[in-house]
Amino acid sequence: MAEPRVAAPAATGRRYRSGIGRDGVGQATLFFLPALLLYGVLTLFPTLETVRLSFTNAAGLGSTVSFVGLDNYRALANDTIFWKAFRQTLLWLVLHVVLAGGTGLLLAVLIARTKLGQRFFRTAFFLPHVVSLAVVGVIFSMVYDPFFGLLNGAFRAAGLDFMTRSWLGDPDLVLFSVAAASAWQGYGLYMLLFLAGLQNIDHSLYDVAAVDGANSLQQFRHVTLPGLREVSTLVLSLAMINGFKGFATVWVMTQGGPFYASELLNTYIFKLAFQFQQQGKSAALCMVLGLLAITLTIAFNRWRERGKRW
């Protein structure tokens, strides 16, 4: 009689402890709760609140808010500035990937080939990455000054006056100018990742390629690039994420001007929310930007998976 009375609960207790028992659930919840709470407060709630706001006419912190259905989305569809910012955001994304990612790759390859001072160059070229984007914006505004700036000054000193430009005033140039400033800050991280990837390529492959008569360019194309496939995927993903976050340099340098020539979805979101006090429309634009990011990420992942099969 005494045996089952004592043994049964003990056995049950052991079973619970070995799986996700009642006690285990309690303990797991306890450990899980802080993270869940933070995630809920900092991510989930703001996201859901943004979705809710996008269907309202929220306009200012103290305003009365009412449900307006899809009005904000319709307003965006008819907004010429939105479409301009949309196109420019895509271009900005491409520019960031090409300029920052490309520079990172180029420098990584060059540094990897350098026999002397590799560590110095690696550190020196990485340094811009630790500068905040806002500071980069201020610095490059000075570099691009048409009269006193470093860039036009260098052209003038070299007798290349015809190359001087209004880097932030020319509507055809401004997005490239700001993207270059942003890329200057961003390439360092990508360079380090590519350098790590290069170290993993079996050097004998280069020897074999050289024996087969491949020149440097052919070695780069047929050995280096395939060897960097995995790292490239990571860099591309990071560059896309950072590209989507493009705001600080544009805001500091041009605030979307001249005449919307550097307006991005992010700067327009900020203007709608904090300058125009149209939080509803701004939230709708956040949703559009979110959907764009998700769509591009899915497309990129599919492309990557297809590449793997090849």
Next chain:
Amino acid sequence: MVNAFNRRQLLQLTAAAAFMLPLAALPAAAETLTVWGPEQYSQDEVRALWDELDARFEAMHPGVTVEHMLPTGTINDGAVQAAIQSGVGPDVLLTNSGVGRVGIVARANLIQPLTEAYAEHGWGERLYPWLFADLQRQFDGALYEWPDGLDAIGLWYHADVMAEHGWELPDSYAGMLELFDEIKAAGLFPLMVGPRSNFNGGHLFGQILQATAGRDVVGDVLYSKEPWTHEAMVAGAARLQELVERGHIPREAVGMNLDEASRLWFTKRAVFFVAGPWFTNNARGAGFDLTNAAYAPMPSDLEGQSKPTGGIGWSWMVPTNTSNPELALAWIDFITSDDAMLTRAQDPTSWMVYPRELPPFEPAIPVLNDVFAAATERGIGYNPSVYMPGNVLDTYYQVIQGLIGDQVSPEEAMRLMQEAQDAAG
């Protein structure tokens, strides 16, 4: 039946009263008045001035301590709204104003109307009559701000450079263009502006509109009585483009901000610059001596329309959730007194155009005499930038850049302005 105190009760009462007497003699519980601003409060010279004013107010209100909150921004960027909504914000605030900005916080019920306080304290009489009339026009007679300072934007120029070349300031717009041609021929930039700092583009365009359309038309457009596509406004936009096409303003200027553009003026490569009296701050920062600087509004071919532009630049407001409403009003009453205003006006850090005529005083920087004289003798026209809600303002700044950069025609620019105005309601 009469309740009489016996001796014991009387003794107890006397003892209690004796104990309470010193407590009653204690000063009232300490109160703190939290003031948002001024913007330059972190500068030592500016803080010294406000310390003196705070001490005077504290002496007038025993037990009160004045504390300043350094502004983290303005109404434009939402900082004022956030501070008020935080619940631990200021009791009274000084910030950039103008009907466009004040309207945002007034409509959101974040600041309280001061209409009754105006009547009670006679604050309206402490303002230029035209300014008080303008204020009453803004919110159907309701008053939400007390204007602390006016902007008076005009042309700043190097009097010594002008004298050296034998140039004189013309009194017509056509004469100004001829002068600019001569300045350009002499290898100097006639007029410099930094529209990449949006507001400076707004300063220039406001002056051009004032000179071209006149105060009444600009005012009617801003109060939606006339459209932005009014022919005088389109003519103003065309004049801005003409200044660029004739090389009076370099097209590169569109990519420059106020600091970059003013550097060309401080190095005397540019003869004219568009700015308000606050430009003395920029000059001080650049170490530029303003002894040879002069100031005048842009010449106009319209009779009596060569005026500085600006309107209300900075105002006092009282948040609805202030914990000390009476003290906040007492502060405004104090700070708008002749005594406090004269102290501020004579301080070396002062540059503001005050909202009423003050007893005669000598400003610390002589060129400010020109600014004050222009403002008081000619009156002040509209700087449209401070009369617009956010979305219209952004369009305004963008079309100015577009006009300078030749990205938009004058007609299209004004059509876009009207569209933005319509959308804002």
